Amino acid sequence: MQEMEGGEGRRAGGERSSRLSALQEQLVWSLLGSGLSKELLIQAMGDLERERASAGAEKMDRADGESSEEGDMDNPPPIFHELERLPPEEAARQRAEVDQLLQEDPWHMAKMIKSYMQQHNLPQREVVESTGLNQSHLSQHLNKGTPMKNQKRAALYSWYVKKKAEINQQFTNASRGVVSGEESGDDVRKGRRNRFKWGPASQQILFQAYERQKNPSKEEREGLVEECNRAECLQRGVSPSQLAGLGSNLVTEVRVYNWFANRRKEEAFRHKLALDVPYSSQSAPSTGQTLTSSPSPVLKYSQPVLKYNQSVVCESLGTVRSSSGEDQGGGGRLASPVQLEPSHTLLDTHHHKPASGGGSLPPVSTLTSLHGVSGSSAAPPGLIMASLPSVMSLGDSSLFIGLTSSQPQTVPVINNIGGGFTTLQPISFQQQLHTSPQQPITQQFQSHICPSSFMATMAQLPCHMYSKADLSSYTSSLLSQAMVIADSNSIGTLTNLTSVRQILTSDPEGHSDTPIEEESLHLQSTSPEPVSSGSLELYPQTHTSETHSSHLLSSPPGDIDPYMPTQMVSTAQ
Amino acid sequence: MTKKIFLSHLEHLLPMMRNAQWVEVVGRDAIYKEFLFKDFNQTFGFMSRVALQAEKMDHHPEWFNVYNKVQITLSTHECGGLSQRDITLATFIDQASVL
Numbered sequence: 134m135q136e137m138e139g140g141e142g143r144r145a146g147g148e149r150s151s152r153l154s155a156l157q158e159q160l161v162w163s164l165l166g167s168g169l170s171k172e173l174l175i176q177a178m179g180d181l182e183r184e185r186a187s188a189g190a191e192k193m194d195r196a197d198g199e200s201s202e203e204g205d206m207d208n209p210p211p212i213f214h215e216l217e218r219l220p221p222e223e224a225a226r227q228r229a230e231v232d233q234l235l236q237e238d239p240w241h242m243a244k245m246i247k248s249y250m251q252q253h254n255l256p257q258r259e260v261v262e263s264t265g266l267n268q269s270h271l272s273q274h275l276n277k278g279t280p281m282k283n284q285k286r287a288a289l290y291s292w293y294v295k296k297k298a299e300i301n302q303q304f305t306n307a308s309r310g311v312v313s314g315e316e317s318g319d320d321v322r323k324g325r326r327n328r329f330k331w332g333p334a335s336q337q338i339l340f341q342a343y344e345r346q347k348n349p350s351k352e353e354r355e356g357l358v359e360e361c362n363r364a365e366c367l368q369r370g371v372s373p374s375q376l377a378g379l380g381s382n383l384v385t386e387v388r389v390y391n392w393f394a395n396r397r398k399e400e401a402f403r404h405k406l407a408l409d410v411p412y413s414s415q416s417a418p419s420t421g422q423t424l425t426s427s428p429s430p431v432l433k434y435s436q437p438v439l440k441y442n443q444s445v446v447c448e449s450l451g452t453v454r455s456s457s458g459e460d461q462g463g464g465g466r467l468a469s470p471v472q473l474e475p476s477h478t479l480l481d482t483h484h485h486k487p488a489s490g491g492g493s494l495p496p497v498s499t500l501t502s503l504h505g506v507s508g509s510s511a512a513p514p515g516l517i518m519a520s521l522p523s524v525m526s527l528g529d530s531s532l533f534i535g536l537t538s539s540q541p542q543t544v545p546v547i548n549n550i551g552g553g554f555t556t557l558q559p560i561s562f563q564q565q566l567h568t569s570p571q572q573p574i575t576q577q578f579q580s581h582i583c584p585s586s587f588m589a590t591m592a593q594l595p596c597h598m599y600s601k602a603d604l605s606s607y608t609s610s611l612l613s614q615a616m617v618i619a620d621s622n623s624i625g626t627l628t629n630l631t632s633v634r635q636i637l638t639s640d641p642e643g644h645s646d647t648p649i650e651e652e653s654l655h656l657q658s659t660s661p662e663p664v665s666s667g668s669l670e671l672y673p674q675t676h677t678s679e680t681h682s683s684h685l686l687s688s689p690p691g692d693i694d695p696y697m698p699t700q701m702v703s704t705a706q
Numbered sequence: 707m708t709k710k711i712f713l714s715h716l717e718h719l720l721p722m723m724r725n726a727q728w729v730e731v732v733g734r735d736a737i738y739k740e741f742l743f744k745d746f747n748q749t750f751g752f753m754s755r756v757a758l759q760a761e762k763m764d765h766h767p768e769w770f771n772v773y774n775k776v777q778i779t780l781s782t783h784e785c786g787g788l789s790q791r792d793i794t795l796a797t798f799i800d801q802a803s804v805l
Contacts, residue, residue, distance in 0.1 A: 159751025166805070167758035 152225035161221060175221070227294045234290040240278045242286070246293050247275040252369050253300065254330050254382045264288040303378040326381035331392070334368045335361035335384055343396055354389045361389070708782050708789040710735070719793055726800055731779060735787030737796060741776040741803050749774045755802040756795075765791040767799070 153161065164174055234242055250257070257275075261268045266285055273279035274289075281289070331339075338360050342349065349357065361384040363373040371378055711719060720730070728737040743749040753769075753776060760766045768779040780796055782789035 155745075155747040156750060159747050160754050163751055163754035163758060166755055167762070 230294045231290045243275045334364035354386045708784045710785045710787045736781035738779045743774045
């Protein structure tokens with residue numbers, strides 16, 4: 134008697150394993166019945182799967198590494214340890230959920246996962262470590278919807294499903310810190326736990342408390358601990374008594390104590406910065422004032438930089454020269470720790486404070502929030518934009534030199550052609566100076582040399598100053614801006630150049646001190662138009678307006694519109 | 707060295723086996739039984755259990771399987787006939803078949 138039944142199989146004991154085929158059920162049951170314990174079986178399963186995965190990975194390496202959308206199961210990412218799962222039913226359930234999520238819209242899933250991570254304050258690093266996904270790719274996928282291949286999404290969703298299960302379990306477990314044995318793998322990676330991070334809800338509570346009292350007692354702190362934890366639980370949609378689910382983001386008195394301590398330090402630092410505001414606000418409006426004044430507070434800031442001698446012209450040049458190198462270094466040092474936007478600084482005469490002013494380090498969070506906090510407060514000059522028309526008369530060397538020396542020189546002066554020469558081309562300049570009263574022509578020539586190197590050095594300067602900033606976008610913007618400004622200012626030089634040539638041809642004796650001066654003065658006031666492009670090897674298109682140079686600006690990364698996946702044809706599917 | 711079942715013992719045991727539907731094979735010192743299950747899954751589950759036990763005992767059956775039918779012959783090769791192991795395995799097989 135042979136009944137040809139379909140392959141449904143009988144379910145022993147009801148709905149025990151919903152996703153296991155009958156035969157699988159039978160086999161598993163057989164295994165369990167053969168004296169194999171559940172734990173042993175699961176462990177063995179994990180080991181075997183890992184072995185198979187690594188064998189698969191080897192095959193992958195040898196084979197052609199084409200990225201096909203199929204073959205999700207052919208090349209399982211060996212790094213992703215989705216192996217440790219307690220009961221096989223749970224494993225099957227999770228895999229089923231992952232499959233389901235894979236069918237959904239990737240962008241919706243990304244939003245869901247991102248909000249889940251925010252809700253539970255989970256660091257991206259954790260996802261990256263356990264899935265092997267690239268962090269940049271992951272971030273872009275979650276925030277901007279950058280497409281992600283199915284297999285990788287599967288890894289992500291698997292982590293998500295697993296994490297949800299973990300957290301649910303944490304919340305329901307009476308004991309704290311029960312992480313279902315999977316933490317043992319993570320221990321190696323990140324100490325024991327993820328780094329604690331304040332949630333927005335807690336921060337709100339703390340700030341309110343801070344307003345009331347900056348120095349809470351232990352009892353008050355403990356009260357805040359309770360409040361914060363309650364808020365965090367509510368944010369996660371869990372009963373406030375289930376603290377275990379917060380995991381590494383559980384708020385404790387120590388953390389609250391540290392938070393208050395950091396805020397107090399922060400405020401003290403801000404207060405200290407505010408004290409220096411009066412100086413910088415007077416220098417902000419015009420650089421002329423900056424040039425002539427040399428208030429002492431600034432010197433305080435520029436401690437590592439040599440002080441400049443205003444009185445002696447020639448000597449100060451030497452000082453300027455030797456200090457300029459350090460100055461750049463010092464300015465660089467001062468500016469580079471500040472994570473500010475250099476282009477903003479360059480154009481704006483409002484100056485941002487260097488983070489390391491005064492020799493004391495500000496509290497930890499200040500550095501990250503500095504431009505938010507002190508954006509409006511003036512500070513010792515990060516950069517000094519010298520407007521040049523007043524300097525154009527090159528014959529007037531005293532003013533010219535005075536331009537550089539009168540500044541306390543905390544930072545290099547950009548686009549100060551006179552100063553530029555000083556700072557950037559020390560050698561030629563010094564020669565100039567020695568001969569300055571007698572040979573304006575030489576001066577002119579050497580000033581001719583300088584612009585080319587000026588531009589070259591200009592290019593270097595931003596790099597020097599903002600080694601930590603995003604050079605690609607900022608450098609071009611800096612350059613273009615500098616070019617724009619340089620245009621109007623260097624026209625004088627360049628037209629002087631042409632005039633020099635003219636003079637030379639017509640009057641080789643070189644007694645044309647006055648004519649040059651006159652011309653330069655005259656030319657100053659003219660529009661840049663008359664400059665012939667022939668002599669302007671350096672700035673072939675300098676006389677054009679900003680619209681031209683604006684095309685040199687590369688679009689800053691922040692302006693890229695968020696990637697709209699709905700408009701995108703998803704090849705992944 | 708596995709020993710054949712002592713004849714006197716066999717006199718007890720064989721009836722027991724016969725009661726359990728194990729029949730003696732003609733021309734050979736072995737016992738045989740056929741099993742029928744509802745479908746292949748059940749059958750193979752049964753076979754898996756038997757297989758695991760066989761491995762554990764280091765004593766393997768001769769068997770044939772078609773879909774939901776299993777025909778098993780038990781004999782010990784070393785001693786050329788029935789041994790205690792066959793009896794033990796037969797008992798186990800019977801238990802497994804009703805699980």
